[in-house]
Amino acid sequence: MNDLEHLQRADHADPFAFLGPHGGEVRVWLPGALAVELLSAQDEVLAAMNVVDASGLFVAQLPSGTRYRLRIHWPQAEQVSEDPYAFGLLLSDLDLYLFSEGNHRRLGKCLGAQAMEIDGVPGVRFAVWAPNARRVSVVGNFNGWDGRRHPMRLRYPSGVWELFIPRLQPGEVYKYELLGAAGTLPLKADPLALATEAPPATGSRVADPAPFDWQDHDWMSRRAERQAPAQPLSIYELHAGSWQWVEDRPPSWDELAERLIPYIREQGFSHIELMPVMEHPFGGSWGYQTLSMFAPTARYGSPADFARFVDRCHQAQIGVILDWVPAHFPTDEHGLAHFDGTSLYEYAHPFEGFHQDWDTYIYNLGRSEVHGFMLASALHWLREYHVDGLRVDAVASMLYRDYSRKEGEWIPNRHGGRENLEAIEFLSHLNTVVASEAPGALVIAEESTAWPGVSRPAEEGGLGFSYKWNMGWMHDSLSYIREDPVYRSYHHHKMTFGLLYAFSERFILPISHDEVVHGKGSLLGKMPGDRWQQFANLRLYLSLMWTHPGKKLLFMGCEFGQWREWDHDSQLDWYLLRYPEHLGVQMLVRELNRLLHELPALHAMDDRAEGFHWLIGDDQRNSVFAWLRLADREPLLVVHNFTPVPRPGYSVGVPLKGHWRVLLNSDAQHFAGSAAGSQGIIETQPLAAHGQPQSLPLDLPPLGCLILIPEGDARVS
Template sequence: MSNRPALTLSGEALLPSDADVEALVRAEHGNPFAVLGPHPDGTGVTVRAYLPRALRVDLIARDSDQVLSSMDQGQVPGFFFTRMDKPQPYRLRIRWASGEQITEDPYSFGELLGEMDLYLFAEGNHRHLGRCFGAQVMEIGGVPGVRFAVWAPNARRVSVVGSFNSWDGRRHPMRLRIPSGVWEIFIPRLEPGETYKYEILGQHGLLPQRADPLALATELPPGTASKIAKPLQHQWRDEAWMQQRAARQAVDAPMSIYEVHAGSWRRDNGRLYSWHELAERLIPYVVEMGFTHIELMPIMEHPFGGSWGYQPLSQFAPSARYGTPQDFANFIDACHNANIGVILDWVPAHFPTDAHGLGDFDGTALYEYAHPFEGFHQDWDTFIYNLGRTEVHGFMLASALHWLREFHVDGLRVDAVASMLYRDYSRQEGEWIPNRYGGRENLEAIDFLRHLNDVVAQDAPGAMVIAEESTAFPQVSGPTHEGGLGFSYKWNMGWMHDTLEYIQEDPIHRSYHHDRMTFGLIYAFSEKFVLPISHDEVVHGKRALLDKMPGDRWQKFANLRAYLSFMWTHPGKKLLFMGCEFGQWREWSHDHELDWFLLNEADHEGARVLVRDLNRLYRQEPALYERDSEPGGFQWLIGDDRANSVFSWLRWSASGQPLLIMANFTPVVRKNYRIGVPIAGPWQEVLNSDAACYGGSNVGNGGQVEAEQLASHGQPVSLNLTLPPLAVIALRPVEG
């Protein structure tokens, strides 16, 4: 390349230096706005454009086809320049081999993001990033187009690439905003639906093209590009639900959650259902079954379907597998209009290592910790978010708020909280780095979780945040001002493990494991708990819930019915994974729909009807939910009958109304079993999991029992009951 002097006029250079042009050609220029676009030259304005493979470029007026100037070729093919006598709005008319393009010059626009946006982003407290960063469809100065913004502070150059510029990183290099490390550009005339990525030149060379961390939509996997989408503009029709939501999700309200993997609940000859089809079929089923909420396994875009969504890369985009963001909003609106809440599983703990993702984003550990002892999860082959970095902290905070505010989601269930809380989680000695005090707690993640819960309470009133947390970390659902983490609820993993281990024992051995069913009541009121029988318990060789049960076919179903009845009458909100309600035999597979054909068999249909009736009883009996987190809402009557594997307790409502629960976990009918009760008169049997309509043997108490004037179990009167085999019954006093 020649080192000839640039052409000049009135002492100002029309052509940039050869070094500048060489940097543009090599796509290494870190400040393209200093070279390209309009530049005053004293008496007029010089305009430069670099358009590789363009044949001819003219400047034409903004509001007409008047030619203002024809551009000359500069030092290299594709580099064009011209001069206008006075500054005025212009467009570029570009002649390509394939045809003509007319557009405004991207390099004619000034700085785009406001200083407050950049300040809040750097501070980690920009709560509307989904409407600011990424690809934003907008007009600037009356010109329609798309504004792009991406954080890559250690990059030497960042370009937007897509089919609109032949995926050529030389065409749209971006402007760096110092000191924020944010790159920006406005590309006129781009429209929603175009796919794009970022081409990033790191300190040590060109990186794989990256998807947009703040994309609002993506192309369908296995494609990995981001997609330009308008901000959601859904006309919500759920005002009544939103006004009642806080009360419906309060600790003294009934909450029964149906956990769903959207891709395998049902399918159409192997084809995934869309959100529209799920709205037509899933919502009526959930309503008929009596669940109050649907919890969706992660629907944020994720490259590998076999991760079930727990390795997402697009924290602001619903998966294209099921439709558009608008389709997803329609689904949630339909749920709310059916009085069904929607909880999303959300993953702020880690992200996958796919080359188009967040890892090593600008050639450095940007979103993740740099040291593998902090930044790499050995169990899951994933990177760990560095939540101590303010920009990452704010990125994840904005993601949570995006789902809660933009889509009216009613709650987030935060995945893998235990892995966030502890630096030595699943690591051997010498494989982790202590915190600044020498301890094992991840102080940055703890600060993030507290901030998250405080912000959600403020910015999304009535929404829940639920922790999947399996350790004894204190006050997970305690208020942050008292030193807690501030979650609305915590999954009770201890209860789940203990009771599943008990129910898998042969009844003849259960007397030796009696404490597994009672131990949970020692700590049942230390947190606000959800009792989870989730997808994790029916995969990876753990067997389906029904198949865990011991005995012959009849006993397996009886055990299943008794276990679910025990769960529904135990303190704590309820969560059941899809398929468990009708006793699917095989383990869940994300590649196949549930075995709905089993409902043609009476015992499977009986299990489903029982779950429906458990939900109805649960919502009808305040004693089963009003005092879930109060010791006074639960009273043991019999917790030590190991020999008979019998348990009995009272649930108390806020108004002092009792409900008696009797559980017999042996296949032996126990007649004349006396149990003390607090109120004289008749007691009605409102639940019997052994009823014939559920597939049971129909042993029971004729629907009603009269209390006898005989004190027992510390109560003034008592009932003489028949306990059906492998069953739970519930009785309440008949109101006079």
């Protein structure tokens, strides 16, 4: 079979070996063209090309080295452009080497569609990894989605295909057509796309290469200091499309910034955490089934719009954390699944490569190119979008080969164990590289097992994460608070057990979206009792969370007590703020955030046992807990009463003699409480209690929390 027959069949393995300039002859393959001329740079006709075959092969004689352009006469238009097959090798050997090694740190500027100039000619350089494909073509409106028109060049041995298409511009929609061993595959979106069409469309877009004009220099220069473990961290988790609508639709990034930033400032959160904004085909996955690991979703605007959103947050002194999903990807045929006709990005065996819980594929992180692809994705968001942290989803599912699998349905590692050694290596490498190349950025693990050393540095044998979600605290505390107060004494251990391991990792206390969906009810809906008790329990629970060791994360709507579960297809129930109980919860969260930021005792030693001291952990009968939070030896007293019974004159031991001031009473009237319990200034009594030389006679509010601080006259007795 000759070259022409291969072109006609769209299976030519090396189109550059036949098309373009060759020893004084130029050949072009343009199915559907009526005529073609070769033009000089001054638009003079150098030669009229001869039709060698009616299927679309044109040939003309031209002295070697002569620069030319093509004037193509189509049935309904005329096109002038350079010949894609007149350009030499596009990617450097170093780029290809680093990619194959799994260590190309700027892959988003190497593969994919890059708008650029080559030899003074503007256009788009395309590059895609598909080592097992027999042919790869770029298709789009610019060539009638005809895979015969722009077949690419394969670079050995990397398996990367490349092509420069002159005169294409940013905004152009494209995909790849691949010929696999078994035939032509469904059109594939670009794994390295920097922009996409808005769903339900699935095309990739050529991104605008213009750099964003960042104005967040102050924030970025001080970010490492702001995000150090001794600083306060209070995170508001949200879903961009369902936080607050504009009229009857989800907001754009600019509209979200206009409304969200003042709200976050007023409520006192230090950071927002966005559920995945990487493009995903199914909105009902909330972004956790991501396909475009380098492109912000087009649902809310362009990549530049998203960058501007982050920039505006930073200018308002608000950090931005993104949920990021390296654990699995969806099976949509236009995505990564069987990308070149083989299991390229995923493990081949379903015992390794298919996630039964989510009906998704699992990345083969043991393959160097996939390892590097995911590493480059993380760095892309941190560098190109100035994101302040990544919360890594589903880490537990990555660490264990038998995660959620029955006996006989998983494949042991090379040592016969259940640990996923490739994923462990990847996570450790990821955290090491981020610490080096994005100083001050956070990497947070959603990890629900007892895996040791999640937040221990990688060089010390840990995984190297900045923080780990404390899922144990979340489950235990929610289980406890759901109990009717009359039964809480039987579950006292659920509130004390977490303090046994609270300092084994750097923890974030998460009340996330997962706790308010799928029939679990809202946070307010979990609270027992009548309406008054439900709101009192919610205020008490939030007070517990903000005074417990660990950084804070709260999902949107919980801060004002939304009654219904979160629904991604509608906005939060903002009308509830007309009612004093909901407004009171919102005001309490605002006050808790203020205290968290102003009082080092509530944040400076979150991960150190020296920053916490039990006073009362054994009053099971009354369901009362009391402790000291400490920083630089400055004590802060916290007392919780988890029953609806007021407890006047309840004595709590304290280390300093003198006057103590009530900073917060969660049952205060301005929080829509009953105004019971201690207020103002209280003087100690010379009675030793709870291992302390003095005691405070407190009136504990029903289902309430008290926070007290010693006044200036307080001293060691």
